[in-house]
Amino acid sequence: MFAYYLDLALRSLRRSPVLTSLMVLAIGLGIGASMTMLTVLHVMTRDPLPELSAQLYYPHLDPLPANYPSHNEWGDPSDNFTWPDAMALLKAHRADQQAAMAGGRVLAWPVQAGRMPFRVGGRYATAGFFELFGLRFEQGRGWTAADDEARARLVVLSHALAMKLFGRTDVVGRTVRLGDARFQVTGVTADWAPQPQFYADGSGRGNYGESDRFFLPLATALDLDLSVSGNQASWKEGGRTSGNYTWLQVWVRLKDAAQARAYRQFLVDYSASQQKLGRFERPPGNAALYPMMGWLAHQKLVPNDLRLQLWLALGFLVVCLVNIVALLLAKFLRRSGEVSVRRALGARRRDIFVQFGVEAALVGSLGGLLGVAIAQAGLWSVRQRPDSYAHVARMDLSMLALTVLLAIAGSLLAGMLPAWRASRVAPALQLKAQ
Amino acid sequence: MQIQPVLAALRRHRLATLLIVLEIALACAVLCNACFLIANRVQQVGMPSGVDEASLAGLKLTGYDPAQATDLNARVLDGLRTIPGMQSVSVINAVPFGQHAGTAGIKLSREAQKIVGVVDFYVGGPGSFEALGLRVVSGRGPQTSDMSAVADFLPRSAPVLVTRALATHLWPGADPLGHVIWCADRPYRVMGVLDHLARPSGGEGGPETREWSVFVPALPGEHLAGVYLLRAAPGQLDRVLRDARERIARIAPEVVVDIEQSQTLPQLRDRYFRDDRAMAGMLVGVIVALLLVTALGIVGLTSFWVAQRRKQIGVRRALGATRSDILHYFQTENFLIVSFGIVLGMVLAFGINLLLMTRYELPRLPVLYLPAGALVLWGLGQLAVLAPALRAAAVPPVVATRSV
Numbered sequence: 001m002f003a004y005y006l007d008l009a010l011r012s013l014r015r016s017p018v019l020t021s022l023m024v025l026a027i028g029l030g031i032g033a034s035m036t037m038l039t040v041l042h043v044m045t046r047d048p049l050p051e052l053s054a055q056l057y058y059p060h061l062d063p064l065p066a067n068y069p070s071h072n073e074w075g076d077p078s079d080n081f082t083w084p085d086a087m088a089l090l091k092a093h094r095a096d097q098q099a100a101m102a103g104g105r106v107l108a109w110p111v112q113a114g115r116m117p118f119r120v121g122g123r124y125a126t127a128g129f130f131e132l133f134g135l136r137f138e139q140g141r142g143w144t145a146a147d148d149e150a151r152a153r154l155v156v157l158s159h160a161l162a163m164k165l166f167g168r169t170d171v172v173g174r175t176v177r178l179g180d181a182r183f184q185v186t187g188v189t190a191d192w193a194p195q196p197q198f199y200a201d202g203s204g205r206g207n208y209g210e211s212d213r214f215f216l217p218l219a220t221a222l223d224l225d226l227s228v229s230g231n232q233a234s235w236k237e238g239g240r241t242s243g244n245y246t247w248l249q250v251w252v253r254l255k256d257a258a259q260a261r262a263y264r265q266f267l268v269d270y271s272a273s274q275q276k277l278g279r280f281e282r283p284p285g286n287a288a289l290y291p292m293m294g295w296l297a298h299q300k301l302v303p304n305d306l307r308l309q310l311w312l313a314l315g316f317l318v319v320c321l322v323n324i325v326a327l328l329l330a331k332f333l334r335r336s337g338e339v340s341v342r343r344a345l346g347a348r349r350r351d352i353f354v355q356f357g358v359e360a361a362l363v364g365s366l367g368g369l370l371g372v373a374i375a376q377a378g379l380w381s382v383r384q385r386p387d388s389y390a391h392v393a394r395m396d397l398s399m400l401a402l403t404v405l406l407a408i409a410g411s412l413l414a415g416m417l418p419a420w421r422a423s424r425v426a427p428a429l430q431l432k433a434q
Numbered sequence: 435m436q437i438q439p440v441l442a443a444l445r446r447h448r449l450a451t452l453l454i455v456l457e458i459a460l461a462c463a464v465l466c467n468a469c470f471l472i473a474n475r476v477q478q479v480g481m482p483s484g485v486d487e488a489s490l491a492g493l494k495l496t497g498y499d500p501a502q503a504t505d506l507n508a509r510v511l512d513g514l515r516t517i518p519g520m521q522s523v524s525v526i527n528a529v530p531f532g533q534h535a536g537t538a539g540i541k542l543s544r545e546a547q548k549i550v551g552v553v554d555f556y557v558g559g560p561g562s563f564e565a566l567g568l569r570v571v572s573g574r575g576p577q578t579s580d581m582s583a584v585a586d587f588l589p590r591s592a593p594v595l596v597t598r599a600l601a602t603h604l605w606p607g608a609d610p611l612g613h614v615i616w617c618a619d620r621p622y623r624v625m626g627v628l629d630h631l632a633r634p635s636g637g638e639g640g641p642e643t644r645e646w647s648v649f650v651p652a653l654p655g656e657h658l659a660g661v662y663l664l665r666a667a668p669g670q671l672d673r674v675l676r677d678a679r680e681r682i683a684r685i686a687p688e689v690v691v692d693i694e695q696s697q698t699l700p701q702l703r704d705r706y707f708r709d710d711r712a713m714a715g716m717l718v719g720v721i722v723a724l725l726l727v728t729a730l731g732i733v734g735l736t737s738f739w740v741a742q743r744r745k746q747i748g749v750r751r752a753l754g755a756t757r758s759d760i761l762h763y764f765q766t767e768n769f770l771i772v773s774f775g776i777v778l779g780m781v782l783a784f785g786i787n788l789l790l791m792t793r794y795e796l797p798r799l800p801v802l803y804l805p806a807g808a809l810v811l812w813g814l815g816q817l818a819v820l821a822p823a824l825r826a827a828a829v830p831p832v833v834a835t836r837s838v
Contacts, residue, residue, distance in 0.1 A: 022730050029723050067547045107497050107690060117497060117690055180499070237618075304794050305713055312468060312720055319460045319724055323731035326453040330738030421449060 002358065009359035016331065020363070023327050027367025030320030031407045032374025037310040038402075039375065040382055040393045044208070044302050047293060048194035052134055055253045057095075057260060058295040059267055061085050062286035063243065063279065068235050077233030078286075079299075080201060080246040083222075085274075090126060094266050095252035095259075097132040100218060101125035102248050103200050103229045108214075109177040110165055120161060122214035123200075124221035124228070130156070130189070132253055133199065140172035140187030143217055151223045154216065155183035159191045161213040181224050183216060195392050196301050198292060199251055201230030208301075208392055218248075243279055264289040317410070324363070324414040332356055332422035343427035352423040360415020361408055368407025375403060440767050450735050451771055458775025458811055461728040463782035466807045467790065468717050468724075470799050475714040479707045481644060483530040484597070484630030486567035486665075487699040489521070491675045492529035493662040494695035498688060503659035506686060507559075510662055513685035517677045519670035525559035525654035526663045527587070531702035533695050534634040535661070536587050536650075541616040542604065550604060553646040554633040555588055555617070558663075559654040565665040566631075568649070571598060573611045573626030576651035580625070584657040588617060592650050593625035599645035601627055615648070622650065635706075661695075671698050725814055732818035736764065740826040747826055748833030757827040764823035765816060772815035776808045783807070 013020040047053050062078045063085060081089075086100040102124050109117045123129070130142040143154045155176060162169045162185075165176055169188045176183055193211035221228075222240060228247055236244035254260045264287070271284035290298055339352055375395065382393045395403075444451050493514075498506050507525055514523045528535040536555035541548065558566075563576050575595070582589040594615070601610035601624070614621045631647040652658055666674035675698055679691055697705075740747075747760055787799040 019734060022734060026727050026730060029727060033720065033723070119496075119692070305709070308471070308790070308794055309713070309716060312464065312717070315460070315464045316720055316724055316727075319457065319464065320727055322453060322457045322460060323727050323734075326450065326457065326731045327734040329450060329453065330735050334738055334741060417449075 001354075005355045005358040006362070008355060009362045012331075012335070012359060013362065019327060019331060023324055023363050024366045024370055026320045026323045026327070027364060027407055027411055028370030028374055030317035031368060031371030031403060031410070032378055033313040034310075034317045035371060035375040035395075035399065035403045035406070036378030036382065037306070037313040039379060039395050039399050040306060041302065041310055042399060043392045043394065044196065044306070045296070048196055048198045048296075049133065049292070052253070053292045055096075055255065056133075056292040057252050057254055057263070058290045058292070059089060059250055059252060059263070060286075060288040060290060061267065061271055061274075061280075062282045063246065063274070064233075064282065065235055066281040077231065077246050080231060080233070081248040081250050082243050082246050083241040083248065084243045086248045086250050088270065089250055089252075090128075092266065092270075094263055095254055097128055097253035098251065099126045099128040099132045100248050100250045101129060101199065102218065102221070103212075104221065104227050105229060106179040106214075106226055108161065108165065111174075111176070120213045121210055121229075122161075122216070123212045124218040124226065125215055126218050129215060132251060133192075135192050136190045138169050138188045138190050140185070142215070143186055148217050148219050151219045152217060153181060153183045153220060154186045156187045156189060156215040157185055158189055158211070158213045162188045178214065178216070179224065179226055189215075196296065198296055199249060201249060260289060260291075321410050321414045324411055325417055328356075328360060328363070328415050329418040329421060332418045333425075335422070336425045339422055339425045340427040343425070349423040353419050356419035356422055357412065357415055360411050360419065363415070364408040364411025365404065367411060368404035371407050372400060372403050437766065437770070440763065440770060444767065444770070447739070450739070451774075454732060454735055454771050455775040455778060457728055457731050458772050458815070459778035459782055461724055462776055462779025462807050462811055463786050464724055465721060465810065466779075466783040466799060466803045467786050468721050469807070470787070470803055471796075472714050472717045472721075474796070475710045475717075478641070479710050479714075481632060482630050483632040483699070483703070484566075484568055484628065484645075485530055485699070487530075487703060488668045489567075489665050489671060490529065490565070491664045491666070491671055491678075491698040492532050492695060492702065493664055493675070493678055493682075494533070494692040495660045495662075495682065495686065495689040496692050497690035498660065498686070500656055503656045504654070506689065507654045507659050509685050510682070513681055514662070514664065514678050517674055517681065519666050519674045520678075521665040521667060522561050522565045522663075523665075524562035524565050524663050525658055526562045526661055527557040527658060528554070528634040528661065529663060529699065529702065530632045530634055531699065531706040532634050532697075538587075538617050542614075544616055544619055544621070546616070551600070551643070551646055553600060553648055554635075556631070556634075556647060556649045557584060557588060557652045557658055558649060559652060559658060562663050563649065563651065565663050568595075568631060569629040570595065570626045571629050572609075573624070575626060576649070580651045581653045583655050584652050586657060588620065588622075588650060589652050591621050592623075592652065594622045594651075595626040595628050595649040596624050597628045597631045597645045597647050599630075599642070600647065603642075603646065622648070671700075725810075728811075729814055729818040732768070732815060733822060736768070736819050736822040737825075740764070740822045743826070744829055744833060747829045748831055748835075751829065751831035752834040760827040760829070761823050764819055764826055768815045768819040768823075769812065772812055776811055779807070779811075780804050 049056070060079065061081065063082055064078050068077070081100065090098055090100060103121065104124055105119050105121045107117045108120045127143055127145045127148050138159060142156055143152060147154055155178065157165070157171070157176070159169060162171055166174070171185050172187060174185050176185060191211065196208050197211065230247070232245065232247040234245040236242070238244050240247060252263065254263055267287035267289060268284045271280055271287040274280040275284055342352065379393050379395060383390050495506070495510070511523050511525070514520060534554055536557055537552060538555065539549035539552050542550055560578065560581065573595070576593070580593050582592055596610060604610070604615065605613055610624050610627055612624065614623050628649065630645060631649065632645055633647050664674060664678060675696070679696065682689065682691055750760065783804065784799065787796070790796045791798060
């Protein structure tokens with residue numbers, strides 16, 4: 001029966017090619033616009049590090065004075081750590097893996113003379129960084145906690161930077177000039193680019209951008225006064241190592257929920273002890289432990305513009321669907337005569353309903369295919385945009401399937417009312433008129 | 435044209451009428467709000483910077499030893515001044531639409547706990563104020579005696595100029611001259627008020643904060659070096675900047691030109707507003723597609739109606755109705771339906787705007803957008819109905835006598 005209805009539907013669509021293409025176009029436009037925005041949102045909110053995300057947590061302390069505004073134009077200053085707090089958390093060693101870090105850009109000098117130096121972004125981190133996030137080394141290794149203490153001039157290069165500086169990756173032991181200092185290369189990592197760059201300071205909204213090209217010890221960066229990017233806030237005199245200056249990020253890896261609970265309690269206890277010392281002024285209960293995905297939600301990485309565009313696109317889809325309802329209604333009711341003949345020959349109302357339903361679904365499938373094409377074009381245009389997240393906007397298989405499904409479901413839903421209306425046509429009245 | 439019979443006929447096509455009404459209402463709501471968003475963006479992109487953009491460029495140098503900063507300043511000022519077409523070279527910490535350099539919270543007294551605003555300090559060396567072409571609306575501009583050395587990013591104390599927007603925020607209704615703003619525990623007394631001066635990176639804190647800028651005169655030195663303001667004759671700006679970049683390689687071979695920040699102000703402005711322009715472009719696309727789809731829906735349904743009423747039209751024609759009577763009938767019908775849609779759409783538009791206001795901090799939709807949207811939709815409706823209505827008017831009276 002289905003094949004018969006499909007045949008009928010195909011004939012009917014071929015009979016009015018203009019109306020059919022209008023319907024397919026309307027569905028295609030609506031679906032294409034919504035899927036473009038949904039895909040962008042999907043890639044922006046996906047898990048950047050699926051293999052480890054369940055175990056990664058971001059501790060949060062609140063060292064701000066009681067009257068300090070907790071939100072400025074760039075975010076919450078207490079989202080970052082002060083040097084003493086970060087070091088205390090690392091020293092307490094309550095987590096399996098842990099590291100403190102900050103981002104920065106430096107001038108990198110090519111080894112060949114005469115070539116221009118260039119700015120490159122990287123991360124200053126404590127020794128645990130590589131194990132914490134599971135980075136793979138192509139050559140060599142990271143540095144140790146002892147190197148951290150000694151403020152050693154060591155650096156780990158990414159594959160890309162090693163290639164750019166040396167033209168090869170077996171460069172362990174060689175020196176490279178970054179800023180005004182020389183560093184010895186201890187290792188080269190495979191390129192590592194989680195998107196969004198979840199571990200970085202979220203205030204720059206640039207967390208979908210370029211990945212880290214080098215890693216060097218945090219204490220060394222501090223020693224050399226290398227520039228630090230991101231949200232930095234201070235509320236009293238004293239430099240970066242003072243307890244009145246937030247600029248660091250801390251990540252920990254915890255095995256299970258029980259360990260996470262214990263760690264959170266540790267944070268509250270730490271805050272309470274700092275409050276007793278007179279350092280913290282806000283309640284210890286402000287201490288928190290965010291799971292990675294929760295932290296990303298808290299950072300609000302998805303710009304408002306994008307959400308607005310999604311709502312617009314969905315509104316547009318609704319308009320298109322209402323349009324489909326109108327066009328299908330016109331199409332089906334025009335065939336009242338045909339319906340009457342079929343009904344008079346013994347077709348039940350349900351049969352008519354199913355027949356028109358199949359036709360609506362066919363329109364939906366065609367519209368879905370067009371929608372996929374339009375969405376691909378839309379994503380291409382998004383990738384041409386200057387926003388930092390733009391280049392990650394690509395459709396994956398699940399979104400592709402969702403596009404077609406959404407189109408069919410949408411047009412089935414839209415076809416329901418006209419099909420029902422057509423199935424209610426009184427056969428006798430129509431036949432008499434003929 | 436009588437409305438009564440049209441309404442009576444519509445009552446017999448409740449479902450189809452309702453669909454068009456719904457379509458128009460949705461289109462009206464989305465249209466008004468999208469146009470409003472576009473207007474907001476366009477306004478932002480056209481925001482005045484308060485400086486002579488067409489003749490200004492920034493030049494940023496990095497990679498030099500801070501101990502050499504004073505020497506570098508002297509070499510750059512001397513070396514670039516002689517480029518043909520260059521009107522002036524001066525030291526400054528930031529240029530509009532470039533990288534921000536002196537962003538800090540300010541207070542209104544030394545003891546105050548509360549920060550009254552996060553503002554941008556432009557710290558400019560001799561000649562920079564004149565080069566920017568700022569307009570002083572009250573008080574006076576900086577003189578040589580006002581300039582002192584910079585401590586970290588600001589002088590320890592200095593007379594400053596504030597923008598009118600910032601003055602209104604800090605001292606509403608009062609004369610700002612003579613008042614003092616505090617940054618950390620350093621006082622800066624207001625000596626003049628500027629008409630406009632945009633912050634380097636615009637207003638991250640919302641549109642009203644976009645001009646919270648302070649101009650501080652200072653002497654170049656260790657903490658004020660590396661960023662230069664070039665002023666050229668307007669037509670020659672691009673060439674002058676190119677020459678300047680080349681000459682830097684000769685007069686200061688050890689430094690690196692930060693190409694991203696060394697651009698003309700028109701280029702910097704262009705890059706700064708790229709996102710807003712992209713968003714506005716996308717909104718225009720949505721609106722065009724939306725109107726197109728709505729028009730298609732109207733054409734489709736009206737065509738169906740005409741086909742259905744062929745015989746009825748033939749009877750009316752046979753009874754003496756003229757072609758224009760038939761045409762007007764469909765036009766009136768469309769006008770009525772679209773009007774219902776617009777009424778519903780206005781309610782919906784305000785609802786959506788209310789939602790956007792609370793969730794995305796957008797301003798209230800100005801009432802003017804609604805009649806404008808209504809006119810567009812009425813026009814669209816009439817345009818869409820024209821072809822089917824003309825076809826209806828072309829139905830010959832003889833149809834009435836034929837059996838189908």
